Amino acid sequence: MTNKIGILAMGHGSSLPHNKEVITKIANMIAEKYPDTVVRIGFMNMNNPTMAEGLEAFENTGVSSIIAVPLFLAHGVHTTEDIPQILGISRENRKRTVKINGNDVTMVYAEPLGPDPVIADLAYRRAIEALE
Amino acid sequence: MTNKIGILAMGHGSSLPHNKEVITKIANMIAEKYPDTVVRIGFMNMNNPTMAEGLEAFENTGVSSIIAVPLFLAHGVHTTEDIPQILGISRENRKRTVKINGNDVTMVYAEPLGPDPVIADLAYRRAIEALE
Incomplete structure (x- = not known):
């Protein structure tokens, strides 16, 4: 039995290419x-692979568990309702x-991702870069 | 003349409290x-202060410049169209x-924020935390 962990990196999706590129x-x-x-990716809407397709992409990888990580800054309707519904889970379970x-x-x-200090540092870095 | 930098941390806004809390x-x-x-905050929609109110909140702070930082993971319609329109600027200028x-x-x-290694590390950390 392998100990490989599967990570499904889940993005919002966008009509523009940037979200998919960043994810x-x-x-x-x-x-x-x-x-x-x-690591596999999956999008909530507007891009492929979908989250369901992202899960299927763990076939033949030998993962022993999968963690679905929402690449969103904060909880919102997408992370508390839309994505749990797509994944067939709930925040409670x-x-x-x-x-x-x-x-x-x-x-x-x-x-x-949440309000982590590394996000604060990165935002500050983006601010200083914009001044240069 | 002061060298204080103003940072307007701009969030998406949400009908739920999490986005405002995180921003x-x-x-x-x-x-x-x-x-x-x-540092001042401003939301695109659904929360106060608005981005315009966030800019006004630099009154009497003595800032010599203001950097408006979109606390979004990737560019999209919000960062390329909606927010520039609110701020009266463009991506080009x-x-x-x-x-x-x-x-x-x-x-x-x-x-x-973009596809920075610190985001990848943070997402991995969130994955491992979910397993515990």
């Missing part, structure tokens, strides 16, 4: 930096079993 | 960590002068 780059960064993870290659794999729904 | 906490973190800044206490103060529009 894809973040997913690639996670995969490169944390080699015990298998944030786990369920999904079938991957016919095997039961636990999927857990993570918290959004 | 407010990030703004407070920036203000505490970078004491040469004056991301600066304009605003009147603060009757004085001309330069306002610059910054980039959103």
Whole structure:
């Protein structure tokens, strides 16, 4: 049995290309930096793969669990209602079993990015860059 | 003449309280960590203060310039159309002068957070926390 963790990096989706580009780059960064993870992406709307397609993309990867991480800054209607509905879970019961290659794999729904100091530092950096 | 920088931390706004809470906490973190800044918040919709009210809140702070930082993960319709329209600027010409206490103060529009490695690390951390 492997200990590979699957991370489903979930994005909002957009009619413009930027959201998909940013989510894809973040997913690639996670995969490169944390080699015990298998990272897939999925979008709530307007882009492919969808979140359901993102889950299917863990077939044949050997992951023993999947964490669905909403790449959103804060909770909102999307993270408390729309995405749980898509994933078939709830905020109260944030786990369920999904079938991957016919095997039961636990999927857990993570918290959004939230008000972390690294976000504050990054926002400050973006501010200073804009002055240059 | 002061060298205080004003940072307008701009959030999406939400019918739920989380977005305002997260934006407010990030703004407070920036203000505490970078004491040469004056940080104000403003929301695109659904919450107060609005972005216009956030700009007015730099009155009597002595800032010599204001950087309007969109606390959004990626560019999208909001950051390329809606917010520039609210701020009276464009992505091409991301600066304009605003009147603060009757004085001309330069306002610059910054980039959103983007696909930075610190976001990838934070998303990974949220994933691991969800497993615990």
